[in-house]
Amino acid sequence: MDFRHWASDYGQKMKPETRKFKKILIANRGEIACRIIWTCKEMGIRTVAVHSDVDRDSLHVRYADEAACIGPAPSAQSYLNIPAIISTAEIFNVDAIHPGYGFLAESSKFAEICEACNIKFIGPPAKMIRLMGDKVEARRAMTEAGLPVLPGSPEPITSEDEGMRLAREIGFPVIVKASAGGGGRGMRIVRTEGELGKALETASTEAAAAFKDGSVYIERYLEAPRHIEIQVLADEYGECIHLGERECSIQRRHQKLLEEAPSPVLSPELRNQMGDAAVAACKKLGYASAGTVEFLLDKDNKFYFMEMNTRIQVEHAVTEMVTLADIVRNQIRIAEGEPLGFTQNDLLIVGHAIECRINAENPETFAPSPGKITAFNLPGGPGVRVDTYVYSGYSVPPFYDSMIAKVIVHARTRELAIARMKRALDAMVIEGIKTTIPLHLKIMDDPKFRAGDISTSFMEHFLTQNGAKVAKTQAGVVAPAT
Ligand code: MV4
Numbered sequence: 001m002d003f004r005h006w007a008s009d010y011g012q013k014m015k016p017e018t019r020k021f022k023k024i025l026i027a028n029r030g031e032i033a034c035r036i037i038w039t040c041k042e043m044g045i046r047t048v049a050v051h052s053d054v055d056r057d058s059l060h061v062r063y064a065d066e067a068a069c070i071g072p073a074p075s076a077q078s079y080l081n082i083p084a085i086i087s088t089a090e091i092f093n094v095d096a097i098h099p100g101y102g103f104l105a106e107s108s109k110f111a112e113i114c115e116a117c118n119i120k121f122i123g124p125p126a127k128m129i130r131l132m133g134d135k136v137e138a139r140r141a142m143t144e145a146g147l148p149v150l151p152g153s154p155e156p157i158t159s160e161d162e163g164m165r166l167a168r169e170i171g172f173p174v175i176v177k178a179s180a181g182g183g184g185r186g187m188r189i190v191r192t193e194g195e196l197g198k199a200l201e202t203a204s205t206e207a208a209a210a211f212k213d214g215s216v217y218i219e220r221y222l223e224a225p226r227h228i229e230i231q232v233l234a235d236e237y238g239e240c241i242h243l244g245e246r247e248c249s250i251q252r253r254h255q256k257l258l259e260e261a262p263s264p265v266l267s268p269e270l271r272n273q274m275g276d277a278a279v280a281a282c283k284k285l286g287y288a289s290a291g292t293v294e295f296l297l298d299k300d301n302k303f304y305f306m307e308m309n310t311r312i313q314v315e316h317a318v319t320e321m322v323t324l325a326d327i328v329r330n331q332i333r334i335a336e337g338e339p340l341g342f343t344q345n346d347l348l349i350v351g352h353a354i355e356c357r358i359n360a361e362n363p364e365t366f367a368p369s370p371g372k373i374t375a376f377n378l379p380g381g382p383g384v385r386v387d388t389y390v391y392s393g394y395s396v397p398p399f400y401d402s403m404i405a406k407v408i409v410h411a412r413t414r415e416l417a418i419a420r421m422k423r424a425l426d427a428m429v430i431e432g433i434k435t436t437i438p439l440h441l442k443i444m445d446d447p448k449f450r451a452g453d454i455s456t457s458f459m460e461h462f463l464t465q466n467g468a469k470v471a472k473t474q475a476g477v478v479a480p481a482t
Contacts, residue, residue, distance in 0.1 A: 016044025020336040021095040023048065024122070026060065027085050028100030031387045031406060032312070033060035036098050039328040048092045050085060052078035054397040059389040066092055073399045079103045082110055089119050096120035096335055098328075102401065105311040106133060122335040124289040124310045131285075132308040136179045136217050139305070145281035147305040150296070152219035160197045166218050167196055173221040176200055178207030178214075182307055184254030185210045189221055224455040225296040227251070228263050228303070230278040231319045233330050235340040236288045242275035243323045244349045246292075246315055250443070252366070252459045258440065259315035260354045261322045264414060264452025265301070274303055279344075281305075290316075290331045314357065314406070317387060321353035321410040351410055352417040356425065356440040358388075358405040360396045363439040364469045370398040374432035379424035383410040383417075396433060404435070414452065418444050442466060 023046040026033045033049060037060060040047045049064030054073045061067045068088045071078035078084070080103055089097055097114055099105040099122070111126035123129070132138045136156055143149050151170045156179050157163040167174045167190065176199045178186030186207030188199035200216060208214030227248045234240035247263035248256050262271065278293040292309040316327045325347070334340070360369045376392035388405035390396060396404055407424055411417040422444045425437050443449050446462060463470060 019043065019045060021045050021120070021332065023092065023094045024332070025050065025085070025089045025092065025094040025097045026064070026100065027079065027097050027104055028102070029055050029058060029060060029079060029389070029400065031389045031403070032100040032314070034063055034389045035387050036100060036328055037063045039326055039332065043329060043332065045332070048088070048094055050079075050088055052399075054399060057394060059391065068092070073397065075103065075400065082113060086113060086117055086119070090117065094119060096122050096332075098122040098331070099311070101311045101313055106309075108133065120335050122289070122331050124287055124291060128285065128287055129310045132310050133182075134179055135177060135181060135307065136215070138308060141285060142281055142305045142308070145284040147277055147281050147293075148303065150220040150222065150304045153217045156215035156217050157200060160200060163196055163200050163218060164193065167193070170218065170220045173223070174218050175221040176203040176216050176218055178203060178211060178216055180211035180213040180215070181207060186216065222296050222298050222304070224457040225298055226263070226265065226455055227294065228266070228274070228297050229292045229294045230275055231316065231327070232278055232282050232287070232291050232293060233327070233334070233340060234282050234287045234289065234291070235334050236337060237339055238283060238286070239340040240279045240282045240287065241340065241342070241344045241347060242279050243319045243325055243327075243347060244271060245274065246318055247454070248315060249454045249456050250449075250458050251456065252463070256315065256357065257436070257459065258354060258356045258443065259318055260352065260414070260417075261318040262349055262352065264454075265297075270301060289334055290327050314403070315355055317385060317406060317408045318353040318355045321385065321408055322349045322351055323347055324350075351412050352414040353408060353410045354417045354421050355406050355408045356421060357403050357436070358407060358428075358430070358440075359402040359436045360404050360433050361402050361436055362434045363436050366470055368398065368402050369434035370396045370402075371433045373430060375429055376431070377427065377429035379407065379427040381424075383420055384408075384424045385410070418450065
């Protein structure tokens with residue numbers, strides 16, 4: 001038997017009673033808080049949930065061994081409230097904090113405060129978070145570390161003249177991006193020279209308002225690329241491996257709707273090339289923990305570094321399905337100071353996984369649809385995983401991200417995974433609120449999706465063809481809340 005793909009069990013060798021971490025605080029809510037607690041339980045680690053006033057009835061609070069209310073509903077006063085979270089960690093005497101995604105997950109300041117308080121931050125070193133948070137610096141560091149990047153400005157733009165000179169050199173179309181940005185905020189696509197001045201100004205104003213940093217830079221704009229990201233795991237001793245890629249091109253206004261692994265278009269050679277490049281760069285930089293290197297892939301299958309995410313991501317589950325690795329377990333083990341314990345050759349990618357994000361939203365207008373869930377049924381059966389924090393009778397609060405569940409399927413081939421997703425979504429019942437389940441069912445039947453013919457423009461075309469009642473926007477103009 002070939003057990004290579006059970007590489008994720010290397011962390012199991014350490015008995016719970018000899019683990020470094022006895023208790024972890026989860027500084028998050030929703031499905032990811034539940035997901036982290038599930039792994040902690042399997043590792044024999046006690047858990048402390050924190051929650052806002054309106055999250056008392058969330059499943060993460062029930063799953064945890066202990067729980068504390070850290071503030072009122074607005075996240076600025078609860079899930080982003082560093083003093084409340086740190087004092088809870090002190091009172092409950094935890095060894096480490098897992099930040100999940102969003103909220104404080106990519107706050108270098110929070111990571112630093114944790115370390116200063118002798119609480120291990122389950123994530124990369126604070127300086128890595130800071131480096132990757134500055135997109136101009138990240139571009140420079142990754143270029144030096146050997147990753148291909150699109151032609152662009154090596155520094156933030158300081159004047160329109162300088163911007164024009166650079167843009168002419170790069171060649172139109174170009175894209176103006178916020179140095180402190182990411183996720184699409186403070187971005188402008190510029191197709192002609194005449195548009196550049198205004199784009200620099202509006203992008204900078206938007207960035208200053210969103211990030212308190214108005215600096216912007218310019219890059220060559222790729223038309224309808226694929227968004228492909230490489231999951232990496234690195235330990236604190238310089239070992240690093242990749243877990244293959246995720247295809248994340250299907251998104252609307254920079255919110256991903258569904259993700260899959262592997263990408264329908266990557267050859268094994270290109271996967272190795274992108275994976276090895278990501279790993280080499282992480283090793284050079286001294287990265288540690290789980291991380292994701294995001295690339296844009298053009299029509300000629302050339303790839304370019306875009307950003308690096310220093311957190312666990314929503315879509316990590318598709319990678320877990322095709323590798324059998326538990327990424328949260330590995331994050332925790334690495335933070336405990338354990339060596340990775342397995343090599344690239346110990347990892348296999350088996351079959352195909354698809355994840356559909358189920359949001360409490362009107363599937364035609366994408367308007368939020370919070371409220372009470374009056375009937376609830378989850379799909380099961382072979383190859384189906386559901387990560388959720390809601391249940392029958394639960395009231396989805398209006399204050400946070402609208403994602404209430406993730407349905408992840410795994411099957412031998414992409415075609416079988418699509419069939420499996422359809423039957424899973426068909427069996428899923430959520431009444432009392434509107435959800436994006438009907439939208440996902442339509443995508444599963446879309447000929448282009450079924451052919452794997454997708455790019456970051458897929459949803460615009462899909463929504464136009466399906467007569468969606470949503471306002472169209474220039475890609476890159478409107479951005480989500482998180
Ligand atoms: C780009 C691009 C094309 N060319 N950069 C969007 C989010 C932010 N992280 C960067 N983004 C893009 N950067 C260059 N040089 C296209 C996008 C983009 C995009 C990227 C990934 C997934 C969806 C997207 C939707 C629109 C634009």
